[in-house]
Amino acid sequence: xxxxxxxxxxxxxxxxxxxxxxxxxxxxxxxxxxxxxxxxxxxxxxxxxxxxxxxxxxxxxxxxxxxxxxxxxxxxxxxxxxxxxxxxxxxxxxxxxxxxxxxxxxxxxxxxxxxxxxxxxxxxxxxxxxxxxxxxxxxxxxxxxxxxxxxxxxxxxxxxxxxxxxxxxxxxxxxxxxxxxxxxxxxxxxxxxxxxxxxxxxxxxxxxxxxxxxxxxxxxxxxxxxxxxxxxxxxxxxxxxxxxxxxxxxxxxxxxxxxxxxxxxxxxxxxxxxxxxxxxxxxxxxxxxxxxxxxxxxxxxxxxxxxxxxxxxxxxxxxxxxxxxxxxxxxxxxxxxxxxxxxxxxxxxxxxxxxxxxxxxxxxxxxxxxxxxxxxxxxxxxxxxxxxxxxxxxxxxxxxxxxxxxxxxxxxxxxxxxxxxxxxxxxxxxxxxxxxxxxxxxxxxxxxxxxxxxxxxxxxxxxxxxxxxxxxxxxxxxxxxxxxxxxxxxxxxxxxxxxxxxxxxxxxxxxxxxxxxxxxxx
Amino acid sequence: xxxxxxxxxxxxxxxxxxxxxxxxxxxxxxxxxxxxxxxxxxxxxxxxxxxxxxxxxxxxxxxxxxxxxxxxxxxxxxxxxxxxxxxxxxxxxxxxxxxxxxxxxxxxxxxxxxxxxxxxxxxxxxxxxxxxxxxxxxxxxxxxxxxxxxxxxxxxxxxxxxxxxxxxxxxxxxxxxxxxxxxxxxxxxxxxxxxxxxxxxxxxxxxxxxxxxxxxxxxxxxxxxxxxxxxxxxxxxxxxxxxxxxxxxxxxxxxxxxxxxxxxxxxxxxxxxxxxxxxxxxxxxxxxxxxxxxxxxxxxxxxxxxxxxxxxxxxxxxxxxxxxxxxxxxxxxxxxxxx
Numbered sequence: 018x019x020x021x022x023x024x025x026x027x028x029x030x031x032x033x034x035x036x037x038x039x040x041x042x043x044x045x046x047x048x049x050x051x052x053x054x055x056x057x058x059x060x061x062x063x064x065x066x067x068x069x070x071x072x073x074x075x076x077x078x079x080x081x082x083x084x085x086x087x088x089x090x091x092x093x094x095x096x097x098x099x100x101x102x103x104x105x106x107x108x109x110x111x112x113x114x115x116x117x118x119x120x121x122x123x124x125x126x127x128x129x130x131x132x133x134x135x136x137x138x139x140x141x142x143x144x145x146x147x148x149x150x151x152x153x154x155x156x157x158x159x160x161x162x163x164x165x166x167x168x169x170x171x172x173x174x175x176x177x178x179x180x181x182x183x184x185x186x187x188x189x190x191x192x193x194x195x196x197x198x199x200x201x202x203x204x205x206x207x208x209x210x211x212x213x214x215x216x217x218x219x220x221x222x223x224x225x226x227x228x229x230x231x232x233x234x235x236x237x238x239x240x241x242x243x244x245x246x247x248x249x250x251x252x253x254x255x256x257x258x259x260x261x262x263x264x265x266x267x268x269x270x271x272x273x274x275x276x277x278x279x280x281x282x283x284x285x286x287x288x289x290x291x292x293x294x295x296x297x298x299x300x301x302x303x304x305x306x307x308x309x310x311x312x313x314x315x316x317x318x319x320x321x322x323x324x325x326x327x328x329x330x331x332x333x334x335x336x337x338x339x340x341x342x343x344x345x346x347x348x349x350x351x352x353x354x355x356x357x358x359x360x361x362x363x364x365x366x367x368x369x370x371x372x373x374x375x376x377x378x379x380x381x382x383x384x385x386x387x388x389x390x391x392x393x394x395x396x397x398x399x400x401x402x403x404x405x406x407x408x409x410x411x412x413x414x415x416x417x418x419x420x421x422x423x424x425x426x427x428x429x430x431x432x433x434x435x436x437x438x439x440x441x442x443x444x445x446x447x448x449x450x451x452x453x454x455x456x457x458x459x460x461x462x463x464x465x466x467x468x469x470x471x472x473x474x475x476x477x478x479x480x481x482x483x484x485x486x487x488x489x490x491x492x493x494x495x496x497x498x499x500x501x502x503x504x505x506x507x508x509x510x511x512x513x514x515x516x517x518x519x520x521x522x523x524x525x526x527x528x529x530x531x532x533x534x535x536x537x538x539x
Numbered sequence: 540x541x542x543x544x545x546x547x548x549x550x551x552x553x554x555x556x557x558x559x560x561x562x563x564x565x566x567x568x569x570x571x572x573x574x575x576x577x578x579x580x581x582x583x584x585x586x587x588x589x590x591x592x593x594x595x596x597x598x599x600x601x602x603x604x605x606x607x608x609x610x611x612x613x614x615x616x617x618x619x620x621x622x623x624x625x626x627x628x629x630x631x632x633x634x635x636x637x638x639x640x641x642x643x644x645x646x647x648x649x650x651x652x653x654x655x656x657x658x659x660x661x662x663x664x665x666x667x668x669x670x671x672x673x674x675x676x677x678x679x680x681x682x683x684x685x686x687x688x689x690x691x692x693x694x695x696x697x698x699x700x701x702x703x704x705x706x707x708x709x710x711x712x713x714x715x716x717x718x719x720x721x722x723x724x725x726x727x728x729x730x731x732x733x734x735x736x737x738x739x740x741x742x743x744x745x746x747x748x749x750x751x752x753x754x755x756x757x758x759x760x761x762x763x764x765x766x767x768x769x770x771x772x773x774x775x776x777x778x779x780x781x782x783x784x785x786x787x788x789x790x791x792x793x794x795x796x797x798x799x800x801x802x803x804x805x806x807x808x809x810x811x812x813x814x815x816x817x818x819x820x821x822x823x824x825x826x827x828x829x830x831x832x833x834x835x836x837x838x839x840x841x842x843x844x845x846x847x848x849x850x851x852x853x854x855x856x857x858x859x860x861x862x863x864x865x866x867x868x869x870x871x872x873x874x875x876x877x878x
Contacts, residue, residue, distance in 0.1 A: 042730050
C-alpha cells in the first residue's frame with residue numbers, strides 16, 4: 018500500500034534534482050492525474066477547469082499530468098475537450114484559451130461516461146488512469162475531486178474501492194480525495210458519510226474543501242495574530258468584550274433555490290465558513306503553520322464551545338427570511354418568490370448565533386456569528402470589540418469615549434482597521450474616536466489566485482492546512498445541531514421578517530440588545 | 540504637488556511633506572493616519588530610461604505605502620513634494636514622494652539629503668539604475684545605509700564590468716541584500732531547464748552535459764544562466780568560454796546575441812547523444828517548446844513562459860530580507876568565468 022504523508026515535500030524524486038535547490042518555483046513536483054466526478058456540472062465548468070487551466074498557464078501544474086472527467090452525460094474525449102474549451106473561454110480569469118498551450122493541455126484531458134452506481138464504468142476509469150500513467154508519466158498519483166451533488170459522495174467512494182482504485186490497493190503513488198461542502202446535512206449524516214469515506218481513505222487523504230478558506234484575508238488572520246506580539250496579551254477575556262463575525266451577502270439564492278430550501282443560512286454558512294473564522298480568531302497559537310498543528314488548535318477551540326441547550330435556543334439565536342426590497346436601488350423579489358422555492362417556505366436566509374467558549378482564554382466572552390442573504394451590503398469581517406476603560410479621566414462631559422475595536426476585513430474590503438480614541442486639537446480636552454486603517458495595495462499585473470486555484474494546488478501538493486479536518490467538521494455540526502433541531506421543531510410564523518437590502522431581522526438586533534450590546538452596521 | 544527650488548533645503552522639504560499630508564488628510568477625513576512600510580530610494584541618471592524607472596517605482600510605492608525618494612540625475616532640477624492617495628477596495632493608501640533633481644549635487648550632499656529625508660527606523664530599499672556602481676561614491680554611500688539594493692545588470696549600457704562590480708559588492712557589503720533584476724528574470728528559464736531533469740530517467744544526463752549554448756538579447760542573462768548551471772553542478776571554470784565538470788571534462792559554453800534585450804531566446808544542452816532544447820515558440824513568444832532529441836528523444840511539449848513583469852520583480856526584491864545564496868554563487872561563478 019502506498020502512503021501519503023500529506024506534506025509539501027515532493028515524492029517523485031525531484032528533490033534530488035540539483036537544479037531544483039533554492040529554485041523559487043511554485044510548480045507542483047509530483048506528477049498526477051486529477052479525476053473530476055461531476056465533470057458535466059456547473060462547478061467543473063465555471064470553477065474547476067478554468068482553475069486547472071490557469072494553474073497550467075501559471076506554470077503550477079506538474080510537468081506530467083492528466084485530467085479525467087467522469088460524468089453521466091454521454092460524450093467523447095473530443096466532445097469533452099471542446100466543452101471544456103468553451104468553459105475556459107467563458108469563465109477563465111485569463112480570458113480565452115491560447116494556442117499551442119490549449120492543445121497541449123487538452124491532449125491531457127480524457128472523459129469517462131458513467132453512472133456513479135456502475136462498477137463497469139469505474140473499471141473504464143481505472144483503465145484510463147493506467148493508460149495515463151504509462152503514456153503521460155503520471156506515476157500512479159491520483160487526486161479525486163467530488164464535484165457532484167452530496168448525495169452521490171458515498172457511491173463514488175464505494176465504487177472506487179470496488180474496482181481497486183482506493184489507496185489501499187495502490188502499488189505505487191498516492192491517492193487523495195477532495196470533497197466539496199456540505200459534508201453531510203446534519204451530524205448523523207456527516208458521521209455516516211465519514212464512516213463510508215474512512216472505509217476507503219485515511220483522514221490524511223481526505224481534503225474537505227471550503228473555498229472561503231482559500232481567500233487571502235482569511236489567511237491574513239493568522240499573520241495578524243501570530244506575526245505580531247502586541248495583540249496576544251490582550252487577546253483574551255480580560256480585555257475582549259465580545260467578537261462579532263459577519264458574513265453578509267447582497268445576493269439572493271441565485272438559482273439555487275432547490276438546494277437552499279434544504280440548507281438555510283445556518284447550514285450553508287454558519288456551520289462551515291463562519292465557524293472556521295471563529296476557530297481562526299479564537300484558537301491558541303499553533304506550534305507551527307503545518308496543517309495538523311493548525312488543525313489541532315482549531316479542533317481544540319471548537320470542542321471548547323459551550324453546547325447550546327435546546328430550551329435556550331430562542332435566547333441565543335435569531336433567524337430571518339428576506340421579503341421583497343431594494344438592493345442598490347433596484348427592486349428584488351422576496352425569498353418565497355425565488356425560483357424553486359416553496360411560496361410558504363420557512364427556510365431561514367439569515368441566521369445569527371451567540372456562542373461561548375469554555376476555556377481559560379475566552380470564558381464568558383460572547384462570539385456573535387451572523388450570516389444572511391439580501392442584506393444591505395456585501396460585507397465579511399471579524400470585529401474584536403474590547404472592553405471599556407476602567408476609569409474615565411479625559412473628555413468633556415458630552416464626549417463619548419468609544420471602546421476600542423480591531424476589525425479584520427475579509428471582503429470586499431481587505432485589511433485591518435483599529436478604532437481608538439484621540440484628543441481633538443484645541444484648548445479643550447475633547448476626545449473623539451478615530452480609525453486607523455491599513456491594507457496593502459492590490460498587485461500590479463499579478464492577481465491573487467482565486468480560492469479554487471489555491472486550494473486545488475494545495476491538495477495536489479498534499480498541503481491540507483486550508484482544508485477542514487473531520488474532527489472540526491464534527492465539532493461544528495455538534496455546535497449547531499441543537500439550533501437546527503429546535504428550529505425544525507418550532508416553525509416560525511413571521512417570515513418574511515426582514516426587507517431585502519436591510520440590516521436583517523429585528524430579532525437579531527434584540528439578541529444583542531438583551532446583552533447590552535449592538536451589532537456593527539453592515 | 541509643491542515645488543522647492545533648492546534641493547538641499549531639507550527643512551523646506553520636510554515642511555512641504557507635512558503640509559501635503561495635512562491637505563490630503565482633509566481630503567480623506569479630518570482625522571487620518573498614514574502608514575509607511577519603507578523608504579524607497581530610486582536613483583536614475585539615464586534620460587532614456589528615466590520614465591521607465593519612475594513609472595515602476597511609483598507602482599511599487601502604491602502597493603507598499605512608502606516614502607519614495609527619487610534622486611534624479613537627468614535634467615530635472617529642484618524638488619517636488621507630493622502625497623498621493625489611491626483607492627483600494629474602499630481603503631485609502633497614502634504615499635509620499637520627494638523627487639529631487641540631484642544633477643548638480645555632489646555625492647556627499649546626495650547621501651546626506653537622502654538620510655535626512657528618510658523615515659527613521661524602517662528599512663530602506665535602494666533601486667539603483669545608474670550607469671556606474673562601485674565607481675560611484677554616491678552608490679557606495681547610499682548602499683551603506685540600505686537594507687536591500689536592487690540593480691539591473693542587463694541592457695545596453697551594462698556590460699561585463701557591472702557583473703564584476705556586483706561580485707565585489709558582495710564582499711564589500713556583507714550586510715546588504717543584493718538583487719539583480721537580470722538574474723531574477725531568469726526564474727522561468729531555470730524552471731524550464733530544471734524540469735527536463737525531474738524525470739529520474741533523464742537525470743543522469745545532467746552529469747554528462749558536454750555542451751551549453753544560450754541565445755539571448757543581452758549578455759547578463761546568458762552569463763547568469765551559465766553561472767547558475769555551473770554553480771549548481773559544481774562545474775569549474777576551464778577558460779572564458781568553457782567550464783569543466785566534476786570529472787574534468789570540458790564543457791564549451793557558447794553565448795549568442797539574438798533577440799530582444801533582457802530576453803533569453805533558447806537554451807541548448809547536449810549530453811552525449813541527447814540534446815535538450817528549450818526555445819521560444821515561433822508562434823507565441825510567451826510559450827517555450829521543450830524537446831529532447833537523440834538517444835533519449837521525447838515529443839515536443841509546450842510550456843507557458845512566465846515572464847514576470849519588472850514591477851513584480853522589484854516587489855519580490857524588496858520583500859526578500861535575506862541574501863540569496865543561489866544568486867550569489869551564480870554571480871561569483873560568472874565573475875570567475877569573466878576573469
